[in-house]
């Protein structure tokens with residue numbers, strides 16, 4: 001049986017991770033959070049005391065980047081070497097550093113290869129892969145390709161509801177800044193040819209999961 005690959009892209013806070021995870025659980029599929037890898041590399045660069053703005057230092061750190069991530073949608077751990085970084089990669093200092101390392105072409109090539117090998121190796125009937133360039137670069141031949149969007153206002157209020165320790169305005173500013181920096185590298189605000197847009201602005205969580213499952217079902221029938 002051929003493996004179903006589902007590619008999901010979109011801006012920060014659009015629901016990529018939570019919605020993809022829920023859809024993967026419903027389908028018995030694996031789930032891959034590619035943003036976690038970019039975050040883990042940013043963590044690794046900071047941990048080594050290197051400057052994430054220095055492309056050469058970031059490229060040099062790839063050699064010692066011993067990364068692993070689980071693909072179980074019920075819970076996955078992210079490791080760099082022996083260190084469990086599942087929680088620490090969500091810290092604001094990592095979020096603030098990640099766009100700088102993500103714009104280095106050598107980083108993108110390295111991580112794209114890693115994602116493709118994880119997709120190849122999964123033993124589940126399918127995998128949902130979410131990020132910024134999955135529909136266009138990592139898996140342009142995916143069975144289903146989805147751009148998950150939501151208004152900036154909805155994305156910011158969802159994200160600030162999650163991060164109780166920070167003020168809503170700090171979260172909003174950081175999110176806008178990261179989206180702006182990221183969209184200079186990859187276009188995740190407009191759907192490429194053949195990519196289906198799911199706008200979750202006026203959908204609740206379950207309705208968004210259902211909309212994504214519908215797109216997957218329709219693509220599998222083709």
Ligand SMILES: Nc1ncnc2c1ncn2[C@@H]1O[C@H](COP(=O)(O)OP(=O)(O)O)[C@@H](O)[C@H]1O
Pocket residue numbers: 010011012013014015016017018019158159162200203204205206208
């Ligand atoms: N349609 C929706 N309606 C309400 N809340 C949502 C919806 N989709 C996602 N969320 C919530 O928004 C927050 C951000 O979602 P997340 O999956 O982390 O986004 P992303 O991975 O795109 O950054 C999460 O708390 C999630 O539960």
Ligand SMILES: Nc1ccn([C@@H]2O[C@H](COP(=O)(O)OP(=O)(O)O)[C@@H](O)[C@H]2O)c(=O)n1
Pocket residue numbers: 011012013014017034035036038039098099102130131132133134178182
């Ligand atoms: N496919 C991807 C995924 C993430 N990224 C980068 O990784 C960062 C973190 O991604 P994420 O998906 O964890 O971010 P959130 O949208 O969940 O906050 C993004 O801000 C991008 O800089 C990327 O460049 N390409």
